Amino acid sequence: MKEQDEISQAMEQYGDTVYRLALCRLGVRSDAEDVYQEVFIRLFRDHTKFEHPEHLKAWLIRVTVNCCHDLRRSAWFRRSAPLEDANDLITPEQDEYRSLWQSVAALPHDLRTAVYLHYVEGYHADEIAHMVGCRPATIRTRLHRARHRLKRSLEDEDDERLERSAQVK
Amino acid sequence: MNDWNDLHKLNEMKAPQALKERTLEAIQQSASKEKKGVQKMKRKVISAVAGLAACLIVLVNVSPAAALSLGSLPVIGALVRVITLRSDIYQTDDSTVSVDVPQVQGQDTQRVNELIQQQVAAYEARAQADIQAYKQAFLQTGGTEAEFAAKDIQVKVDYEVKSQTNDIVSFVLTGSQNWSASTVERYYYNLRLSDGSVVTLQDLLGDDWVAKANGQIVAQIEAHNRQNELDYFIPEHENGFRTVDENTKFYINEDGKPVVVFAKYEIGPGALGEPEFVLDFN
Numbered sequence: 001m002k003e004q005d006e007i008s009q010a011m012e013q014y015g016d017t018v019y020r021l022a023l024c025r026l027g028v029r030s031d032a033e034d035v036y037q038e039v040f041i042r043l044f045r046d047h048t049k050f051e052h053p054e055h056l057k058a059w060l061i062r063v064t065v066n067c068c069h070d071l072r073r074s075a076w077f078r079r080s081a082p083l084e085d086a087n088d089l090i091t092p093e094q095d096e097y098r099s100l101w102q103s104v105a106a107l108p109h110d111l112r113t114a115v116y117l118h119y120v121e122g123y124h125a126d127e128i129a130h131m132v133g134c135r136p137a138t139i140r141t142r143l144h145r146a147r148h149r150l151k152r153s154l155e156d157e158d159d160e161r162l163e164r165s166a167q168v169k
Numbered sequence: 170m171n172d173w174n175d176l177h178k179l180n181e182m183k184a185p186q187a188l189k190e191r192t193l194e195a196i197q198q199s200a201s202k203e204k205k206g207v208q209k210m211k212r213k214v215i216s217a218v219a220g221l222a223a224c225l226i227v228l229v230n231v232s233p234a235a236a237l238s239l240g241s242l243p244v245i246g247a248l249v250r251v252i253t254l255r256s257d258i259y260q261t262d263d264s265t266v267s268v269d270v271p272q273v274q275g276q277d278t279q280r281v282n283e284l285i286q287q288q289v290a291a292y293e294a295r296a297q298a299d300i301q302a303y304k305q306a307f308l309q310t311g312g313t314e315a316e317f318a319a320k321d322i323q324v325k326v327d328y329e330v331k332s333q334t335n336d337i338v339s340f341v342l343t344g345s346q347n348w349s350a351s352t353v354e355r356y357y358y359n360l361r362l363s364d365g366s367v368v369t370l371q372d373l374l375g376d377d378w379v380a381k382a383n384g385q386i387v388a389q390i391e392a393h394n395r396q397n398e399l400d401y402f403i404p405e406h407e408n409g410f411r412t413v414d415e416n417t418k419f420y421i422n423e424d425g426k427p428v429v430v431f432a433k434y435e436i437g438p439g440a441l442g443e444p445e446f447v448l449d450f451n
Contacts, residue, residue, distance in 0.1 A: 041192070
């Protein structure tokens with residue numbers, strides 16, 4: 001069991017990452033908050049001796065992914081509406097982030113983690129693969145698919161903009 | 170958004186301060202509860218030692234039964250708990266395996282811990298055999314190695330503590346593979362903390378445990394069938410529920426009530442999932 005000071009320090013350093021990752025995976029703020037609490041309670045009870053801060057961060061990310069996975073598998077979550085139908089539930093506090101979240105939320109959930117860890121946290125495919133427990137090639141494929149989807153959605157947005165401006169004229 | 174690179178701006182987004190405070194408070198409460206538990210236990214040990222020290226030597230020497238029952242003292246039992254023995258993630262040729270193996274800590278738990286480790290090892294081996302059989306069938310029916318690799322098959326073994334009191338711990342060990350729902354296997358453990366022995370439905374419900382459990386389960390099945398379109402199987406024609414027996418799986422919930430569990434398809438259509446029946450005699 002860890003000292004409360006250690007938990008508090010870990011929360012200060014990596015709490016935001018845990019929260020954003022959970023929100024990105026689950027799309028619902030209340031679920032992300034539940035996962036956040038669960039992750040730090042697990043850290044409190046865990047006996048791992050972390051060799052360096054990055055080790056702790058990788059552990060927290062791995063546990064966050066697992067907790068999100070467990071929540072998605074839980075009976076309660078299965079009976080709830082699928083995430084893809086609930087994108088509008090994503091309500092970050094600050095409006096400026098809303099459109100960014102919507103872009104991530106538009107992706108299938110298996111692509112979101114890879115996108116978040118790569119573009120937001122700055123991890124490479126190999127590191128992400130180690131953290132989430134799959135092959136690096138899988139992560140590269142997911143990033144490729146995500147980029148492809150983004151490109152398509154940007155093209156659609158451009159078309160809509162052109163159409164709207166043509167109607168105004 | 171104009172570019173994926175804009176996403177790094179999300180790094181500026183913070184977790185709510187109130188959430189941090191709530192979490193720290195929950196941890197603090199949990200720590201103080203555990204500390205109180207330990208102090209209470211220490212007090213019990215001290216008074217027990219003071220009270221018993223004088224007569225223990227005599228008792229143990231004159232009564233083998235008294236010597237054997239020492240392992241069952243509740244004070245010793247309260248030390249037992251379930252922890253993660255091994256948390257591991259590794260790659261095989263065709264899958265990623267993630268394993269969390271529980272271990273029951275305490276007196277006389279070696280046998281149950283060996284059993285858990287055997288079950289985990291057996292499941293890991295079975296999972297690899299299942300995946301190989303699946304892969305062979307996949308390749309023989311026109312699939313390619315690359316397509317199979319893209320399935321990104323995951324094997325997971327983990328556990329969940331359903332309840333823990335000063336006397337009993339109840340937990341479930343689950344093995345699953347993400348390519349098929351039929352690969353899910355669950356093992357339920359209901360153990361006395363005092364000596365690691367197994368708690369049975371008979372221990373909880375008394376000598377007429379079969380009739381009592383059957384009565385409740387049948388009543389719940391009938392109530393379900395009246396209220397829902399999707400019925401449980403009929404015993405006579407469709408292998409529906411007939412009776413509980415020594416092999417019936419159950420766990421103990423946080424209210425201390427036994428919950429009988431059936432596998433998917435065992436007594437009803439798959440859409441009913443893994444049916445659970447809380448046996449409540451209050």
